[in-house]
Amino acid sequence: MHELGIAQSIVEIAEKNAREQGAKRVLTVTVEVGALAGVLPEALEFCFDACCRETLLEGSRLKIVQLAARARCRDCHQEYELKSYFDNCPVCNSAAGEQLSGEELRIKEMEID
């Protein structure tokens, strides 16, 4: 359940930015989560609502944008989607894939009032 810590970070970062903007409250927060980031969206949503209490984010909505993981084959240079860390290249079946993305975990933007 490290999603709780992640949710606390979201609230912390969003609230700090909201205060800097002089916002009355935060309406939505958008986060990007890579497919291999090790974060379960449902658990993150669950924790987020709990963490928002008595902050400028109370009542706000979390939008989770899930990003696919990508890899490039070192042998045939094909780019492909990684469903797991050990997917072989769909073209030449090489196991020598270089992971390009998929571990993103960042707060992208928020809507304030």
Place this chain on the structure above:
Amino acid sequence: MCIDCGCAAPGHHHHHHEEHPSGKTVRIEEDLLAKNDRLAAGNRRQFGAYGLLVLNLVSSPGSGKTTLLEQTLAELKGDLGFAVLEGDQQTSNDADRIAATGVPAHQINTGAGCHLDAHMVGHGVEHFDLARTDILMIENVGNLVCPASFDLGEDFKVSVLSVTEGEDKPLKYPQMFRASDVLLINKIDLLPHLRFDMEQCREYARRVHPEIRIFEISCYTGEGLENWYLWLREQVARKKASQDR
């Protein structure tokens, strides 16, 4: 959990969410682990200044991390200065076991937390005299999921997998084995009693992490531990050399 009715049902969105007037959009673009990563970088600088080798031991509960530490300390503490940080949700049992070997140990209780983070480690090492330490061992909370995401400032993550857990753990928890530099396959003295396929386990681990270094050990009989000790001594020497430069 919804603040209106307390429900946690997935997809159960209340329409009050949709009633907000459209507000102003502010771009943030900040990494959510940035704070931990910053603190970990601070830890790493501090450890580097002392030429300290730092290992983050990760595994399921009960794989034998604390016994591995007891054996390692008994063998090497005459030559090398150790300090041990112990992470558990509750109790100081593990730190007590380490302290009984005469090595400085400090227990971090994470309470509800499922992993150590860089902030806890930064304060944890305040209990040690780092100038007299060659190796800092951090025994993470027994958990094959969450500790994978949190850099503590270590040089290496070391996974411990005991043969009673089954050879497919690297495939089931790939993030952890992907993040680990070293894999210790422990309790090999039990192999005659188990249907554990060692070659298959090694293949699974390499599938997830081709460069992972694997040692087969038994902390009960001592089998294979000499290779682990040799590796530790080599890494300490490398750290010292990089500090002297």
